Amino acid sequence: MLAEGALEPGTPAAPAAPSPARVRAPASGNLFRPISAEDEEQQPTEIESLCMNCYRNGVTRLLLTKIPFFREIIVSSFSCEHCGWNNTEIQSAGRIQDQGVRYTLTVRAQEDMNREVVKTESATTRIPELDFEIPAFSQKGALTTVEGLINRAISGLEQDQPMRRASEETIAERIDEFIVKLQELKQVASPFTLIIDDPSGNSFVENPFAPQKDEALVITHYNRTSKQEEMLGLQAEAPEEKPEEDDLRNEVLQFNTNCPECNAPAQTNMKLVQIPHFKEVIIMATNCENCGDRTNEVKSGGAVEPLGTRITLHITDPSDMTRDLLKVTKNPFTLGDSSSPGQAEKLQEFSQKLDQIIEGSMKAHFIMDDPAGNSYLQNVYAPEDDPEMKVECYTRTFDQNEELGLNDMKTEGYETGLAPQR
Numbered sequence: 463m464l465a466e467g468a469l470e471p472g473t474p475a476a477p478a479a480p481s482p483a484r485v486r487a488p489a490s491g492n493l494f495r496p497i498s499a500e501d502e503e504q505q506p507t508e509i510e511s512l513c514m515n516c517y518r519n520g521v522t523r524l525l526l527t528k529i530p531f532f533r534e535i536i537v538s539s540f541s542c543e544h545c546g547w548n549n550t551e552i553q554s555a556g557r558i559q560d561q562g563v564r565y566t567l568t569v570r571a572q573e574d575m576n577r578e579v580v581k582t583e584s585a586t587t588r589i590p591e592l593d594f595e596i597p598a599f600s601q602k603g604a605l606t607t608v609e610g611l612i613n614r615a616i617s618g619l620e621q622d623q624p625m626r627r628a629s630e631e632t633i634a635e636r637i638d639e640f641i642v643k644l645q646e647l648k649q650v651a652s653p654f655t656l657i658i659d660d661p662s663g664n665s666f667v668e669n670p671f672a673p674q675k676d677e678a679l680v681i682t683h684y685n686r687t688s689k690q691e692e693m694l695g696l697q698a699e700a701p702e703e704k705p706e707e708d709d710l711r712n713e714v715l716q717f718n719t720n721c722p723e724c725n726a727p728a729q730t731n732m733k734l735v736q737i738p739h740f741k742e743v744i745i746m747a748t749n750c751e752n753c754g755d756r757t758n759e760v761k762s763g764g765a766v767e768p769l770g771t772r773i774t775l776h777i778t779d780p781s782d783m784t785r786d787l788l789k790v791t792k793n794p795f796t797l798g799d800s801s802s803p804g805q806a807e808k809l810q811e812f813s814q815k816l817d818q819i820i821e822g823s824m825k826a827h828f829i830m831d832d833p834a835g836n837s838y839l840q841n842v843y844a845p846e847d848d849p850e851m852k853v854e855c856y857t858r859t860f861d862q863n864e865e866l867g868l869n870d871m872k873t874e875g876y877e878t879g880l881a882p883q884r
């Protein structure tokens with residue numbers, strides 16, 4: 463069953479330009495503060511705005527906040543005291559991510575219904591067991607829970623039921639039956655699957671066990687298709703002619719692209735850099751003259767190494783914290799704020815230990831394990847061996863090769879498979 467864009471109650475409304483007469487600024491301090499019910503200084507900014515339902519003035523409240531171990535978001539809420547119209551939505555305060563993300567959650571217990579969820583408007587929500595889908599851009603972004611997502615879907619389906627019962631009674635009865643199935647999901651009588659697929663990469667489902675692995679939650683990052691790029695308003699880059707390798711090492715290459723923040727034409731600089739006692743990496747930087755946005759990233763300049771690398775550093779001095787480190791992978795942390803007091807105490811204890819390590823009052827071992835073999839930790843004694851650092855090269859397991867996409871890759875003798883069979 464498909465849930466269309468009528469999931470928002472009432473008539474669509476959008477706040478007009480703010481009036482300077484009624485603007486209350488947020489408290490001083492960091493612009494994006496971690497979301498917390500105990501932070502009394504964290505107050506929303508109030509802006510007088512035009513209600514598009516009755517065309518009188520209402521109030522828009524903006525809260526710039528940060529989801530712990532996720533990223534910064536903007537929560538906006540509009541209310542009109544004249545007609546009663548209200549509307550709430552969230553937007554990511556960052557740019558569209560380099561890859562899309564897909565969260566697959568197996569809901570087995572009532573506690574899973576309370577998991578925190580950030581769902582952007584570009585995300586598609588599916589429940590395969592009911593053949594139910596909420597398409598992208600049919601709802602505004604929301605900061606909610608798993609139960610809240612289901613309640614939101616139920617409200618949207620119930621919205622036009624009186625009209626359907628009068629004109630299309632059969633369809634209305636089928637929708638009523640489906641609403642009952644959604645209501646039964648909230649009781650978690652049997653496990654079901656919730657999938658949130660967001661090409662922008664800005665949606666989020668809480669892992670209550672973070673930083674440990676959550677067996678019920680699978681997070682998959684993927685490259686967007688051309689259709690998804692077009693849906694997000696991103697212009698595909700034209701293929702560049704590959705210059706000679708010597709030219710890449712001796713000069714900064716420039717190519718035209720679009721700003722990931724405002725989509726205005728921008729220019730990206732790219733250069734090959736040789737890290738001493740390691741290998742070549744590619745540094746890419748984009749600077750937008752239109753909005754001032756600046757982004758940079760580092761990518762490996764070579765292929766996946768034949769062996770994985772495990773680097774172990776014994777941290778014995780505060781100077782060890784200043785070593786250069788290169789990690790050419792993404793490893794996002796996910797943790798919501800709706801955790802139990804015991805989890806909060808463990809997280810606070812963990813943060814205190816990290817502070818002690820940074821101050822040098824606690825010795826620790828730092829281990830960086832990269833199956834691709836493309837990570838690097840500075841050896842301050844190079845070219846001699848570092849007595850506090852051990853570098854191990856190991857043969858990858860089948861599962862590690864599977865994650866890197868190497869098991870199905872054929873680099874030798876592939877021409878034989880292309881020859882016609884007789």
